[in-house]
Amino acid sequence: MxxxxxxxxxxxxxxxLLLLLYTSRRVEFWSDLDGxxxxxxxxxxxxxxxxxxHDGHCGPDHKERPGPPPVSPGNPRPRPPxxxxxxxxxTSKVLLVMKTGASEAFARxxxxxxxxxxxxxxxxxxxxxxxNIAGQEIHDSLSTVLFEAQEGNxxxxxxxxxxxxxxxxxxxxxxxxxxxxxxxxxxxxxxxxAEKAYAMRPGYDWYLFVDADTYVLWPNLMQWLKExxxxxxxxxxxxxxxNDFTFGHGGSGYLVSKATMEDFVGKHPGVANEYDMxxxxxxxxDYIFALALKAKTDVGVQNMWPTINGEKPATLPFGPxxxxxxxxxxxxxxxxxxxxxxxxxxxxxxxxxxxxxSRPMVLRDIFEEFLEPHLNATREDWDNHSENxxxxxxxxxxxxxxxxxxxxxxxxxxxxxxxAHESFEACGAACKSVGNECFQYRYKDGACSFGDSFLLGxxxxxxxxxxxxxxxxxxxxxxxxxxxxxxxxxxxxxxxxKVT
Numbered sequence: 001m002x003x004x005x006x007x008x009x010x011x012x013x014x015x016x017l018l019l020l021l022y023t024s025r026r027v028e029f030w031s032d033l034d035g036x037x038x039x040x041x042x043x044x045x046x047x048x049x050x051x052x053x054h055d056g057h058c059g060p061d062h063k064e065r066p067g068p069p070p071v072s073p074g075n076p077r078p079r080p081p082x083x084x085x086x087x088x089x090x091t092s093k094v095l096l097v098m099k100t101g102a103s104e105a106f107a108r109x110x111x112x113x114x115x116x117x118x119x120x121x122x123x124x125x126x127x128x129x130x131x132n133i134a135g136q137e138i139h140d141s142l143s144t145v146l147f148e149a150q151e152g153n154x155x156x157x158x159x160x161x162x163x164x165x166x167x168x169x170x171x172x173x174x175x176x177x178x179x180x181x182x183x184x185x186x187x188x189x190x191x192x193x194a195e196k197a198y199a200m201r202p203g204y205d206w207y208l209f210v211d212a213d214t215y216v217l218w219p220n221l222m223q224w225l226k227e228x229x230x231x232x233x234x235x236x237x238x239x240x241x242x243n244d245f246t247f248g249h250g251g252s253g254y255l256v257s258k259a260t261m262e263d264f265v266g267k268h269p270g271v272a273n274e275y276d277m278x279x280x281x282x283x284x285x286d287y288i289f290a291l292a293l294k295a296k297t298d299v300g301v302q303n304m305w306p307t308i309n310g311e312k313p314a315t316l317p318f319g320p321x322x323x324x325x326x327x328x329x330x331x332x333x334x335x336x337x338x339x340x341x342x343x344x345x346x347x348x349x350x351x352x353x354x355x356x357x358s359r360p361m362v363l364r365d366i367f368e369e370f371l372e373p374h375l376n377a378t379r380e381d382w383d384n385h386s387e388n389x390x391x392x393x394x395x396x397x398x399x400x401x402x403x404x405x406x407x408x409x410x411x412x413x414x415x416x417x418x419x420a421h422e423s424f425e426a427c428g429a430a431c432k433s434v435g436n437e438c439f440q441y442r443y444k445d446g447a448c449s450f451g452d453s454f455l456l457g458x459x460x461x462x463x464x465x466x467x468x469x470x471x472x473x474x475x476x477x478x479x480x481x482x483x484x485x486x487x488x489x490x491x492x493x494x495x496x497x498k499v500t
Contacts, residue, residue: 087349088119091121091222093205094208094222097124098112098123099250100127100212103162103173105133105212109138124197125139126196128185128189130143141196142192145273148277149188156185158185161173187285190250191288194209194289195265206257208221209256215337216253217327217329220327223360224326230257233260234255234256234257234260235248235260236254237254237304238252245287249286250289253329271296302495304495306322307326308329309331311330311332312331313371314457317453319452320452323364324363325492359490360492371454371455376474379473380469383470386441387442388449392447393447416430421448428441428473438450439451439453439474441472454474
């Protein structure tokens with residue numbers, strides 16, 4: 001008979017063995033999941049590690065567990081049901097390609113994962129460092145940049161420091177200036193991202209390239225794409241200009257059709273490396289992308305503004321140019337703004353009738369939610385971005401761009417306009433006197449400026465000297481009168497896309 005001490009020892013050993021068996025089963029179960037946002041790379045094996053097999057042969061006790069099938073346009077990874085994704089459109093033919101940087105990724109990507117990205121069956125995120133955020137793989141877009149382009153190039157100081165860093169990036173970045181360095185590094189990414197995205201996910205109808213602070217209105221986008229043909233060579237964006245060359249602004253996002261991607265990176269492997277050396281002397285990655293695309297395919301950007309937009313709810317200029325227009329993207333959205341707009345969009349979508357074609361969200365809807373409840377006649381220490389026309393104190397020196405926005409013929413000034421530069425109150429009186437040429441105004445230290453649209457803007461630091469404070473005003477009566485005269489936005493007009 002076992003002694004009491006031996007009995008305790010045997011019992012402890014059995015309990016330990018059972019615990020180990022239970023734990024091993026749980027580890028085996030969870031090893032199949034890399035996280036809530038895991039998406040398998042179709043170019044990687046999903047079988048057991050090669051180290052468990054020898055000479056290409058696996059032993060009789062070895063059992064390979066087949067991984068999930070590769071993600072593809074026709075085979076998106078199924079997602080568990082989420083109430084917030086109810087009614088979300090089918091996006092399986094559109095690949096979202098998001099660009100970020102390691103110095104900002106943990107500030108921006110998590111909110112995207114918790115909002116619009118959680119309803120997408122597939123997407124890719126590229127940065128300047130291989131990372132993993134909540135199980136989502138972030139790919140290094142610069143891993144294939146030519147060594148000659150990196151060597152001795154200060155643009156890559158941040159890239160080298162990030163790879164050297166043994167702790168968190170915030171700590172390592174105290175040795176440099178990540179905001180400036182990140183901008184210098186960013187211009188090398190865009191063509192490489194396009195090349196890598198197409199190699200990893202070929203066959204999508206559309207590729208939508210955005211920044212990590214860009215918000216995409218997917219219901220609107222999918223309604224729009226029903227009218228477009230991905231077999232045509234299309235490159236759509238919000239046009240900007242450098243050296244008389246037009247390109248799609250990257251922050252606003254640009255949309256590239258399957259035909260364009262096939263002709264560009266599909267037929268020109270290694271095209272990104274052709275522009276690595278040139279990027280050092282250029283400003284921006286979206287500009288280089290357009291240069292490369294034009295050179296290889298002769299496809300130029302088409303302007304889809306204001307549907308593809310670089311502003312956000314607080315800076316969208318509502319009025320004649322931004323009213324019944326459907327919108328697909330917004331830019332410079334921080335995590336709080338993305339979260340707020342996501343819930344607004346979900347609430348609006350779920351409140352629409354279950355049957356029948358719903359009207360896409362238009363800019364008027366955003367005004368009614370984000371600006372109208374906050375319209376005040378005046379706000380102190382506030383910049384409402386009124387910059388269409390200037391009235392300047394003639395006894396002081398001003399910037400050329402401000403002078404260029406004055407009336408060329410001062411004989412056209414009415415009595416109120418002649419005094420507009422004298423005070424905030426005089427600036428407001430002048431705004432009221434010129435009809436719909438001014439819906440809002442701003443005053444600071446002898447400079448009165450008008451806005452021919454209306455927007456919220458942002459607070460600014462209160463200056464110690466009273467005359468240097470920034471003051472903003474809105475002609476609320478004029479704004480409301482203009483709105484009442486507008487027809488309902490029952491019919492919306494999408495931007496005109498030219499097909500050659």
